[in-house]
Amino acid sequence: MAVKRKIIKERVPTPERPAEERIKSFVEVNLGYTFELAVKEAERCLQCPYNYAPCIKGCPVHIDIPGFISKLVEYRDDPDKAVKEALSVIWTCNSLPATTGRVCPQEDQCEMNCVMGKVGDKINIGKLERFVADYAREKGIDEELLFEMIPRIEKKGQKVAIIGAGPAGLTAAGELAKLGYDVTIYEALHEAGGVLMYGIPEFRLPKSIVESEIDKLKKLGVKILTDHIVGRTVTIEELLEEYDAVFIGSGAGTPRLINAPGINLNGIYTANEFLTRVNLMKAYLFPEYDTPVKVGKRVVVIGAGNTAMDAARSARRFGSEVIIAYRRGPEDVSARVEEVEHAKEEGIKFEFFVNPVEFIGDGKGNLKAVKFEKMKALDERDSRGKRKIVGTGEYVTIEAETAIIAIGKHPNRLIVNTPGLKVERGRIVVDENLMTSIPGVFAGGDAIRGEATVILAMGDGRMAAKAIHEYLTKKRENGNA
């Protein structure tokens, strides 16, 4: 493919719904590429050699990015073939590209060091990945690939239990099923998907996409038991009696609260509760859907990660005025750049260097205002490289009927309390093979990392599947399968 190509500096844009239209609905904001646009963007890629390509190094699961992009150009006259070839490249490292293409922080990963950045815009890798996955799904190409794979699977006769159906658990399940294991997922909620289903809103990741990913797993023979809470319905000990290995992908679902007076006033939601009501239970369709949610005229969202952006943008769609209040400065905002831009376009305001100290009630148990202390940043940096902040002794009060707390989460307590399971600072401790302190029990994703990302959770799921395969192969060879 040593074709001499012209450098095209500018990114081919992806169409988006205008802000004033999208704040009235939960329909997806970014419309993605068409095949023609995708090819145009793909043509910009310089096709850096595999061992050198900085994009591959930046992707936590090391997708052969120039490899999949080149297929789109190579087979431009046969879109179906182009997509099928591109998808097979992606699938060797990533089984949920429709999701990661939408939610990965590409600017810090694959796109961060793209060489095109030196002369113009970086390649829009995320949107290309998303295009391949979406086109494949719409045309049934992904199923075609899957069905080609299924007859090649050699049954191993061993059983693996997976705890949690988030990206970590789903990935581990898929990989293990492809290796021929009999896989069962235990999921606490009524739907599989983890944060992809209950946390990330429809306008960023349509639920039909997650459902189709889960459908594919079922076609691979993965069994999903919803309504099963490990630690209550069944314990890890009991799972070990029935299964040859266990993978914990239970995420970091326990919300952190702010230790300030008035935290239990009505109108104060954790981001998890708010987003679960809105996304999983579809409260934005109340009363057609039964679950209620209350979004006041003014909403303050506390925090500035992806969760905070999702909560703020969801609240905005109820017609409210929304303020994001963050105790640090703009340089420490951890959300994806695209989400912050979308939030601003949608009219969400940002208040920096404010730390909540009190939730003020109306005397009837409802929130009326939030009192913040103004903060200032020092030059000194903390262990994570962020500038340290201190209080100034000055206060500011923001009136609001609703406050949404999005300051982070801890791993699920029911799992962490398993006897014999080593845990440090709430996170499950694993060795280099992702095995926990209990032999045969592996873990990955937010359960071991605290709040991280979808792609890191998937990377763990994939790595754990490999480790479990090795562990079970040994077990088979020793004859105690």
Place this chain on the structure above:
Amino acid sequence: MYKILEKKEIAMRNTWYKVHAPHVAKKVKPGQFVIVRAFKNGERIPLTPVMWDRDEGWIVLIVFTRGKTTARMANELKPGDEILNIAGPLGNPAEMEKFGKILAIGAYTGIVEVYPIAKAWQELGNDVTTLHVTFEPMVVLKDELERAVGRHVVETVPIDPNLDFPTNMKNVTKRLVEKVREMLEKESYDLVFMVGPTGDQKAVFEVVKEFGVPMKADLHPIMVDGTGMCGACRVTVGGEVKFACIDGPEFDAYEIHWDELIARSGYYTDMEQRAMQEYMKLIEQALQGGEQ
């Protein structure tokens, strides 16, 4: 999907469902609950397994028709239908200890939640008295409780058709408080336990406190997931924020911040009423459609 094996109205606005749910039946202990999602666009609501058979894999739920979800369950579900989701068992089992002489109180359908706990306490060698205070046509599990515990007391209040339901309920609260006072005056108990509307729990607690008797209450805050993930169910207990679904649902009545809990439980009342009204409209339309 969980098949309804039996469904019957056992008293006014009280429906009995025997449901196939082996994963719950196998593990449930007195004091635990489940989260039920009955319909595709439905809410997740907490309910309590009242009886179960571990081998046959069924549980019994007894549900008071309260708002839209429970009304839909009563109207729309038939034997043989499937309930979409039953998650559980959830929450901590009730403490199974020898407390001595126990007064276990259930107001309205709260008595069905008292039943498995009181029965187990009695079997453990406690001397259990159960008290059920409710409206006359809403008495449930009378025979079962008479068999299960040392003494079962039923106190009923007539429904005055000239008064609305909330006003009628005030009469139940009054009767409840009087009866508890009378019982505590007559005999001394080592423990009082209660399930029922939060306001009534608080009213009973005020009386129990005067006698200095230890009291536990099973709390009913609004829940969404029931697994500790959302914090909807948070209550202040002993000055600390607890999640009723994983730290409870049973707490020391002396430590509970009652007023906060009452305020939190009523947060969605206006929306719940709207949902119910729209549902009633649908039913009326359906009825009118049927006549034509």
